[in-house]
Amino acid sequence: MFKAEGLPRLSSKELLILDLLAAEQPRYGLELVAQSRGRLKRGTVYVTLGRMEDKGYLESEVEEHRPGAAGLPRRLYRPTAFGLRVHGAWFLLRSQLAWGAR
Amino acid sequence: MAGDPTPDDVLPGTSLHGWLQRLVSPETMRRIVSPVLADYQREMVAVVSIRRVRRTMLGVRWAGSLVLALVLDWVSRPPSGVERRQCGQLWLRVFLACGTVTLLNVAAVMGGGVALRIGSLSAVAEMVLYILPSGLAIGIPCGVLFGSLAMAPAPSGRRRALGLAAVGGAIVVLLLLAFVVPPSNQAYRVVAWGALSAPGEKPAPGKGSREMSFGELREAAANNRLFAAPGDGRRFDAERHRRVALAASCIALVWFAAGLSGTLVAKSLPRRLAATVAVGTVYYVLFEVGTGLFLLRSQGSPAPIWLANVVFLVLGAIIHAAHLRRPSRAPLML
Numbered sequence: 001m002f003k004a005e006g007l008p009r010l011s012s013k014e015l016l017i018l019d020l021l022a023a024e025q026p027r028y029g030l031e032l033v034a035q036s037r038g039r040l041k042r043g044t045v046y047v048t049l050g051r052m053e054d055k056g057y058l059e060s061e062v063e064e065h066r067p068g069a070a071g072l073p074r075r076l077y078r079p080t081a082f083g084l085r086v087h088g089a090w091f092l093l094r095s096q097l098a099w100g101a102r
Numbered sequence: 103m104a105g106d107p108t109p110d111d112v113l114p115g116t117s118l119h120g121w122l123q124r125l126v127s128p129e130t131m132r133r134i135v136s137p138v139l140a141d142y143q144r145e146m147v148a149v150v151s152i153r154r155v156r157r158t159m160l161g162v163r164w165a166g167s168l169v170l171a172l173v174l175d176w177v178s179r180p181p182s183g184v185e186r187r188q189c190g191q192l193w194l195r196v197f198l199a200c201g202t203v204t205l206l207n208v209a210a211v212m213g214g215g216v217a218l219r220i221g222s223l224s225a226v227a228e229m230v231l232y233i234l235p236s237g238l239a240i241g242i243p244c245g246v247l248f249g250s251l252a253m254a255p256a257p258s259g260r261r262r263a264l265g266l267a268a269v270g271g272a273i274v275v276l277l278l279l280a281f282v283v284p285p286s287n288q289a290y291r292v293v294a295w296g297a298l299s300a301p302g303e304k305p306a307p308g309k310g311s312r313e314m315s316f317g318e319l320r321e322a323a324a325n326n327r328l329f330a331a332p333g334d335g336r337r338f339d340a341e342r343h344r345r346v347a348l349a350a351s352c353i354a355l356v357w358f359a360a361g362l363s364g365t366l367v368a369k370s371l372p373r374r375l376a377a378t379v380a381v382g383t384v385y386y387v388l389f390e391v392g393t394g395l396f397l398l399r400s401q402g403s404p405a406p407i408w409l410a411n412v413v414f415l416v417l418g419a420i421i422h423a424a425h426l427r428r429p430s431r432a433p434l435m436l
Contacts, residue, residue: 030141050133062136071113071143072136 057083200245361421
């Protein structure tokens, strides 16, 4: 059985997060949950985001603390260049597989 | 974590954040705890803000609905065509009396040969325009007084119309005296000065107390208390209180006239007209006496300026109470 050692792996949740982040501006965790229409869960999204940071797909920064804003500053996530390349590759693979299946 | 700004103390999660900083590794704080708490705190703040806006909107909606219901009630209440006609007659009388007194005021101010001396029709027309608001401020209380006196007391539809005339008149007069009359009076003085004096003569006169806004009156009164004779500031204080008292006169006069029309005044219109002139004159005299009493003393409360209103409110209360004591009588006003 072929095993793609060293190739970047992308779970369905991670792919979904990259889908959401690739198109738009940086987003925070709960925003991604809201955008995913139930496919991402509140309880797991932060762990997934942390893992994607470890893999180098995402980078994050704390938003600027505006004067008068209440609460802790949110952490905003955006895809790295590597993450976008992986996302593009997976998109291409998906379309190729879909073409091959016809 | 060192990089995290201090969280807002009032929000839930703040203490938890503090505790977890001691228990959890900085990396976990950065990756999980801080983002989770930040997102939930912001979500809560957003929800609270929306709730606050919704509560305000709800309040406004309720108040608006209440006002609408009251207005609809007022409009639709007179049960018979006769009552509706009578309410229409009230408003017609109010407007006619108000217009007449306003025009008389304008004529009185423009009298004394001022218009003849000016000679320029456009300047006269401009002056009439500028003096109209102050005439109207006196005409409205006279109008509601006559309308109330000329109206037979009673059923609920008419009582509501009287209440509307009193409160509406007071609001309009106060708005006129606060925002419209002072600048238009000053404009009148400037036009009259320009028309009556030769070019290059002395500059137009500065503002008197009746040409000042409420803010200017307050400022002038404070300055005069500090730098001039003690009594001078009283003129400005007096003018402020006179404006509010004059607006309130609509309520006092309607209250009094509603009682009087049901008990003392005969039905004929000429007698009611005579009663209006008599009541108006008494009110005016009391008003001026009260102002004089206020100005006589260098200190003290503005209560004397309210003398006329208090007298008419008390007299009205006595008449209404006497009316209610009689058996099988409906309230005149309440």
